[in-house]
Amino acid sequence: MWIEGEVVGRVDWNDKLFSLQIRADIQPFIAGQFIKLSQVINDKRVARAYSIVNAPGGDLIEVLAVSVEEGQLSPNLQQLKVGDKLDVSPKASGFMTLEEIPETSFSGKQLWLLATGTAVGPFISMLETDEPWCRFETVVLVYGVRLAEDLAYKEQLLQLERRYPNQFKLVFSVTRETLPEAIQSRISTGIQSGEIQKLAGVEITPQNSQVMLCGNPDMISDTNKILLDMGLAKNLRRAPGQITVEKYW
Ligand SMILES: Cc1cc2nc3c(=O)[nH]c(=O)nc-3n(C[C@H](O)[C@H](O)[C@H](O)COP(=O)(O)OP(=O)(O)OC[C@H]3O[C@@H](n4cnc5c(N)ncnc54)[C@H](O)[C@@H]3O)c2cc1C
Ligand SMILES: NC(=O)c1ccc[n+]([C@@H]2O[C@H](COP(=O)([O-])OP(=O)(O)OC[C@H]3O[C@@H](n4cnc5c(N)ncnc54)[C@H](OP(=O)(O)O)[C@@H]3O)[C@@H](O)[C@H]2O)c1
Known part of the structure; x- marks a missing residue:
């Protein structure tokens, strides 16, 4: 269900808005699709959808996210540093293509x-x-x-x-x-x-x-x-x- 991803880069656009570059061996995707990112937080798995920002074909996936106040996952994603691991869905989905x-x-x-x-x-x-x-x-x-x-x-x-x-x-x-x-x-x-x-x-x-x-x-x-x-x-x-x-x- 999940594969391991590693954060290999990040950009902070402002104090809430950030991009993560993640190395994860996901299946080929179509521009416009999203993957799920997930962590186990307080013994509970939390998974959310994030659209892929880069074009298909590279070996990284990039996502753009905003840290939602009181949100379950996005404030944790904002804390991730280069070298940190997180769970990624192996296959992208979505029909906005x-x-x-x-x-x-x-x-x-x-x-x-x-x-x-x-x-x-x-x-x-x-x-x-x-x-x-x-x-x-x-x-x-x-x-x-x-x-x-x-x-x-x-x-x-x-x-x-x-x-x-x-x-x-x-x-x-x-x-x-x-x-x-x-x-x-x-x-x-x-x-x-x-x-x-x-x-x-x-x-x-x-x-x-x-x-x-x-x-x-x-x-x-x-x-x-x-x-x-x-x-x-x-x-x-x-x-x-x-x-x-x-x-x-
Ligand atoms: C198909 C799909 C693709 C998505 N792609 C992205 C993406 O590329 N980047 C991204 O940041 N989020 C994206 N989202 C939203 C993302 O899945 C999470 O809902 C978001 O990160 C909040 O999760 P949370 O657990 O921190 O907050 P939760 O506890 O789940 O709180 C959800 C609340 O946060 C607010 N919210 C959620 N997403 C956003 C957002 N993007 N901008 C502003 N307010 C928001 C809404 O008020 C919503 O009711 C996508 C959602 C879907 C369904
Ligand atoms: N961006 C920030 O400075 C900031 C700061 C702290 C926290 N956050 C977090 O980020 C989340 C949302 O931030 P966001 O700025 O990325 O997204 P957003 O609230 O969706 O706003 C993005 C744009 O959508 C517009 N919009 C909102 N409702 C609309 C409607 N009914 N019709 C047309 N346009 C509409 C907004 O206009 P209006 O400006 O007119 O609403 C704004 O221009 C919040 O839930 C909060 O948790 C953001």
Whole structure:
């Protein structure tokens, strides 16, 4: 059920937000999937899901996590040092992958990736593969956080913007402070008002867009309602649509 993982690197983005690089012999995964990390705490096994941030193919897995106050596992993960061991699920799971997006007339010219907080991770994994760039004319990532210091992987994202200057649109939403390079509206509000589409230079339409949403469940339900009003539909295997979601809690 569990294999041993070893922490081989870590990055502290701020006093709550951190990334762990873990060496563990997991089976091949698909960008967008998650693994489970686990520890036995007070004689009880605690296991939680964490999306993989790096692209498939390397020999490490990287996760981005926030230490949740009063949380059972995440404060322990934050304490891990290089050389520490933890349990890892041997196989990644999850359906928020580009494979699940249909290759039909609904397939979409634009891929919209909407993330709050740590949920930027699985989208970075996808953006570091060739697939989104081969399949979509435009890829928009909207990354919503409370504060500028919560923008993990900002440099890597700006590098992707330089690598795909005509194809990649990067929109930061920083809701609790004013930042020149970010909008201050929440993702839901920014889409409802059209502020985000204007910045990205593309519209969201059922004919042309595929939208993936990940992270805070309230952001997902609020934004989902707005997308349904715009004529988009949930993407199901038996009925292809345009909206694919993964709620973190
Ligand atoms: C498919 C999936 C993928 C996930 N991927 C990640 C990931 O890549 N990184 C990550 O940090 N978490 C991720 N999570 C959440 C993670 O599994 C844990 O729930 C989280 O680390 C809290 O665990 P805990 O035991 O410390 O807190 P718990 O005691 O389980 O407390 C849970 C509470 O913490 C809050 N919470 C949980 N996750 C987050 C979060 N990411 N950001 C803000 N608040 C949160 C919510 O209020 C939730 O009700 C994912 C969850 C799912 C279902
Ligand atoms: N980030 C921190 O500074 C900090 C500090 C201490 C502890 N924590 C821990 O981290 C957890 C959450 O932190 P987080 O900042 O990563 O995630 P978060 O609370 O999910 O916030 C991330 C972004 O999602 C937005 N959002 C929230 N509800 C939304 C909705 N209904 N529709 C659209 N957007 C919505 C937030 O906007 P709003 O700002 O408008 O809510 C914010 O921009 C907390 O549970 C806490 O335990 C974080």
